[in-house]
Amino acid sequence: MAEQPHFGERLVRAVTARGSCVVLGFDPDPIFFPPSILSRHAEQSLLERAASATEEVGAALVEACAPFVVAVKFQLAYFLALGPAGLATLQRLIRLAGGMGLLTIVDGKPGDIDATAAAYARALIGRFQWPGDGSTEVLGADACTVNPYLGTDSVRPFLEWVDTSGKGLFVLAHTSNPSAGEVQHLPLAGGKTVAGAVAGLIGRWAAGRFGPSGFASVGAVVGATYPEVVGEMRRELPGIWLLLPGVGAQGGQVEALGPAFDRRGLGGLVAASRSILGAWRTHPGGELRWEEAGAEAARRLRDQVNDVRGGA
């Protein structure tokens, strides 16, 4: 098994080399596919047809956006919704993106007891092990997201792949959705909120996992729709990569994300999905130039993020 270098360091190098802190999100909802692609593959069953269209759209979008992004975040739910062909499609798209030098993240947010978490970890970033007969990579992403609600023993199996295989982990710290505060803003004894307590745990899980550039392989997901929380998390978690979904379709503003970055212009990763895949719907070229529309949206986002991150 080829050892990958430390994930936090790989991110530092990739962001610096590519001049981009943008993560292309791929959430393959067919309502955002150009109609010409939907009408293809008609000879296949419905789910197989959807998987073929997803692969075609995903491959073209990743290729078109590659010059402007540092990583691709694949939303696991959409691939599961395609049935058995969906996971094979996801596996091939992860390999394709990796072959283009992009880091890959599977956004599945599992959270379960230790034994089950270990199976999730093997599936997303690890290897399947057959007792006494070796192991093989499953999805083979560079990193995944995880839900910390069950606490340390549910996150530990993922940390083992971080430590042994150079993988990365992004732990939900404060989500982007409108109802996030129902639980995450609840006050705890001592003045912290639930999200603040999770940030404390993330700091503990990252400890000992920092690379020479000062960045850890354990990161945090913080919704870009709560910019004040982004600033708080940056102060609470120095050297932790913040994965920031919520710009574009959810209304988060790039201009408010400056506090995510350190003096070197590092530390924030701005993720956008629907606003890139669906960009053709408002592009003058329409569906005929849908890849170009996606690439333009990614380039624009890269430039906006570079304006706010300084140090670039």
Ligand SMILES: O=c1ccn([C@@H]2O[C@H](COP(=O)(O)O)[C@@H](O)[C@H]2O)c(=O)[nH]1
């Ligand atoms: O707090 C969170 C955590 C994860 N996400 C995921 O990011 C994308 C957002 O898609 P857009 O189309 O750019 O809104 C999606 O996969 C979410 O599951 C999030 O939005 N917020």
